[in-house]
Amino acid sequence: MHSTWSRRCNACGYEQQYEGAWRCAMQQRTQEVGAEAHRDAVIDVHELVKRYGDVPAVRGVSFHVSRGEIFGLLGPNGAGKTTTMEMIEGLRIPDGGRAIVAGHDTKTALHRVKAVIGVQLQSTSLFDLLTVREITELYASFYANPVPILPLLESMILTDKLDSRVKSLSGGQKQRLAIALALVNDPLVVFLDEPTTGLDPQARRTLWDIVLRLKERGKTIILSTHYMDEAHVLCDRICLMDKGTIIALDTPDQLIARLEADRAVVFRVSEQLRGEEDKFVAFREACAQMEGVQTVSVHGDVFSLYTSNVQRSLIDVIQCTERCGIVVDQLSTRSATLEDVFIRMTGRSLREQ
Amino acid sequence: MRAYWKLTQAQLILFARNRTVIFFSLVFPILLMMALGTFLGGGGDVRLKGVVIDQDGTVDSREAVAKLTALRSAGLTVASDETQARDALKRGDLQLVVMIPKSFEEQLRIGKAKVHVLYDEKSQTVSQIGVQLIEGVVDALSKERTGYAPVVGVEASPVQSLGLKYIDFLVPGIVAMMIMSSNLNGVAGQIASWRERGVLRRMQSTTLRARTFIAAQITARLILNGSQALIVLLLGAFAFGTRVSGSWALVVMYVILGTLVFMSIGFIIAGLAKTPESAGPIAGFVSFPLLFLGNVFFPISSMPELLQPVVKALPITHLAHAMREVMNVGATLGDLWLDTVWLIGWLIVAFVIASMTFKWE
Numbered sequence: 275m276h277s278t279w280s281r282r283c284n285a286c287g288y289e290q291q292y293e294g295a296w297r298c299a300m301q302q303r304t305q306e307v308g309a310e311a312h313r314d315a316v317i318d319v320h321e322l323v324k325r326y327g328d329v330p331a332v333r334g335v336s337f338h339v340s341r342g343e344i345f346g347l348l349g350p351n352g353a354g355k356t357t358t359m360e361m362i363e364g365l366r367i368p369d370g371g372r373a374i375v376a377g378h379d380t381k382t383a384l385h386r387v388k389a390v391i392g393v394q395l396q397s398t399s400l401f402d403l404l405t406v407r408e409i410t411e412l413y414a415s416f417y418a419n420p421v422p423i424l425p426l427l428e429s430m431i432l433t434d435k436l437d438s439r440v441k442s443l444s445g446g447q448k449q450r451l452a453i454a455l456a457l458v459n460d461p462l463v464v465f466l467d468e469p470t471t472g473l474d475p476q477a478r479r480t481l482w483d484i485v486l487r488l489k490e491r492g493k494t495i496i497l498s499t500h501y502m503d504e505a506h507v508l509c510d511r512i513c514l515m516d517k518g519t520i521i522a523l524d525t526p527d528q529l530i531a532r533l534e535a536d537r538a539v540v541f542r543v544s545e546q547l548r549g550e551e552d553k554f555v556a557f558r559e560a561c562a563q564m565e566g567v568q569t570v571s572v573h574g575d576v577f578s579l580y581t582s583n584v585q586r587s588l589i590d591v592i593q594c595t596e597r598c599g600i601v602v603d604q605l606s607t608r609s610a611t612l613e614d615v616f617i618r619m620t621g622r623s624l625r626e627q
Numbered sequence: 628m629r630a631y632w633k634l635t636q637a638q639l640i641l642f643a644r645n646r647t648v649i650f651f652s653l654v655f656p657i658l659l660m661m662a663l664g665t666f667l668g669g670g671g672d673v674r675l676k677g678v679v680i681d682q683d684g685t686v687d688s689r690e691a692v693a694k695l696t697a698l699r700s701a702g703l704t705v706a707s708d709e710t711q712a713r714d715a716l717k718r719g720d721l722q723l724v725v726m727i728p729k730s731f732e733e734q735l736r737i738g739k740a741k742v743h744v745l746y747d748e749k750s751q752t753v754s755q756i757g758v759q760l761i762e763g764v765v766d767a768l769s770k771e772r773t774g775y776a777p778v779v780g781v782e783a784s785p786v787q788s789l790g791l792k793y794i795d796f797l798v799p800g801i802v803a804m805m806i807m808s809s810n811l812n813g814v815a816g817q818i819a820s821w822r823e824r825g826v827l828r829r830m831q832s833t834t835l836r837a838r839t840f841i842a843a844q845i846t847a848r849l850i851l852n853g854s855q856a857l858i859v860l861l862l863g864a865f866a867f868g869t870r871v872s873g874s875w876a877l878v879v880m881y882v883i884l885g886t887l888v889f890m891s892i893g894f895i896i897a898g899l900a901k902t903p904e905s906a907g908p909i910a911g912f913v914s915f916p917l918l919f920l921g922n923v924f925f926p927i928s929s930m931p932e933l934l935q936p937v938v939k940a941l942p943i944t945h946l947a948h949a950m951r952e953v954m955n956v957g958a959t960l961g962d963l964w965l966d967t968v969w970l971i972g973w974l975i976v977a978f979v980i981a982s983m984t985f986k987w988e
């Protein structure tokens with residue numbers, strides 16, 4: 275076990291540091307991320323950096339992914355999720371740092387890495403004029419030991435589409451085919467880059483089931499998404515990214531618990547208030563001072579108060595607005611979500627640019 | 628190895644299922660050949676250029692010269708220097724040199740006069756027609772002299788001329804054109820669109836080697852172009868009676884060489900094009916002038932003097948010329964070394980540029 279650890283655990287530091295410090299480093303990391311240690315890490319990413327020209331896309335990202343885990347990269351468009359994934363897949367060469375997959379460095383043993391990963395790219399379109407069977411056989415031929423394709427396509431609910439051309443498939447079927455192609459080599463790690471973007475709710479649920487079944491079969495899955503509900507349902511751990519950096523990495527529940535506020539009070543103030551700068555700022559201050567309120571986030575005329583005491587906060591809001599003559603509208607309360615975590619961390623919403 | 632066969636097979640399936648590919652790579656060239664072959668098959672479009680040299684300088688010889696030069700379709704002009712004319716003929720600047728020898732007038736009196744016609748055997752296409760035209764003039768002249776009144780007349784209904792026809796010139800040109808356009812447009816368009824749509828990146832994320840992918844592309848395109856050429860050649864043979872006089876092995880060799888040259892140029896265009904939408908127009912922009920300048924429909928001799936050096940450097944010119952010589956005259960590799968060297972040169976240059984400009988994404 276000791277040797278396994280010292281070979282794989284590259285993200286903690288340099289090799290020579292392990293001997294004395296490995297136990298300590300591991301414990302620290304375990305506490306830090308609240309998950310199983312990276313004793314079983316199949317992916318080990320250390321200080322990855324990527325620039326496109328002068329624009330930094332990923333600025334120093336490090337994490338581990340354990341075997342059998344669904345690891346989510348959550349963030350808005352442009353957060354660097356895809357670039358990070360593509361560097362681990364070996365499709366992009368990092369400007370700095372390293373990525374190790376199943377013990378193979380993507381810089382020096384890329385071919386070995388490719389043999390143990392399966393990739394579904396965000397914007398891949400497949401050969402439209404081939405049938406499902408033909409394209410699966412084609413991709414199977416790229417690998418030394420492919421799985422039998424009929425059971426594979428059956429598990430992706432594509433059996434009755436075997437002889438249909440890719441062109442004629444629905445969006446959900448195309449995504450399932452893309453996942454089937456990512457599995458033809460029976461990979462250790464599967465990369466799914468925004469697999470449900472653009473799908474209708476029904477198709478999304480089907481895909482979620484498929485992802486969870488992959489986990490049951492022991493696959494390690496790296497999934498990127500900008501849907502917080504999806505991340506919450508599917509992921510064992512979530513890496514929250516923004517502007518090329520990791521802003522939080524933990525289990526979904528722990529991330530929300532970090533808000534120290536399990537509920538949010540949400541309401542809209544009148545347009546007129548937005549015009550009166552002083553009054554607006556004063557009201558915002560007042561909200562932040564309220565009992566139990568941890569954070570106030572304001573988006574346009576929508577206020578969200580994250581609170582550990584919903585009842586108290588509701589009363590305070592109503593009293594305060596009445597006193598100041600502020601008209602509130604669409605007042606509601608709800609549970610805090612990953613979206614709230616993101617807003618709290620960045621001051622911006624996931625859906626915005 | 629399995630990946631190589633599967634990719635080749637997949638690419639051939641893609642060709643077969645893509646109507647645009649089938650139309651532009653097969654139906655269009657065949658229609659073009661049929662149309663041009665039928666309308667221009669009479670050889671009327673072949674441009675002749677020759678000189679008449681009068682070495683006798685008598686009344687009779689001058690009359691013969693006048694009759695020959697009056698024949699507009701033979702394109703004869705009067706010249707005096709025999710050596711110069713022979714050189715021009717060898718260079719291919721002239722197709723015919725007609726000589727009226729000394730003592731033409733004397734011989735004519737005793738009914739033994741001869742007119743010498745020199746022609747370039749290699750450009751038989753054109754020369755043969757010229758020789759026939761001159762024979763006609765001379766025949767008329769001798770009938771006139773002997774006061775011969777024909778009792779049986781021929782009513783000529785020109786459907787197709789008798790000698791080597793325009794179609795013989797055209798069919799090898801069409802084969803060359805198909806190879807050029809199917810590779811230029813096909814490779815450029817397909818690769819650019821695969822790159823844009825992420826198809827290449829997806830394959831790049833598997834253990835597929837780039838060399839396997841490229842080898843399969845080449846194989847599939849060779850099979851496509853080979854069958855295209857075969858279909859056109861067979862159709863030419865059945866519909867117009869054209870034939871391959873030279874070795875089939877040489878025809879195959881030039882199909883392969885042509886495919887590789889134009890595939891490489893197609894890859895360059897795919898590399899230069901920023902979007903798949905721009906790849907098509909760029910390929911068209913390159914291939915369109917080549918069609919008209921490059922010895923496909925018209926002999927290079929009909930090109931303006933100024934363009935000649937450019938035209939003679941184009942790969943399509945050499946491909947069409949080599950095809951034509953093999954098919955019409957039965958030329959051997961030894962006869963065609965210059966064309967072959969040009970094509971190999973183009974292949975090397977284009978391949979180097981292609982591998983420098985190629986991007987997977």
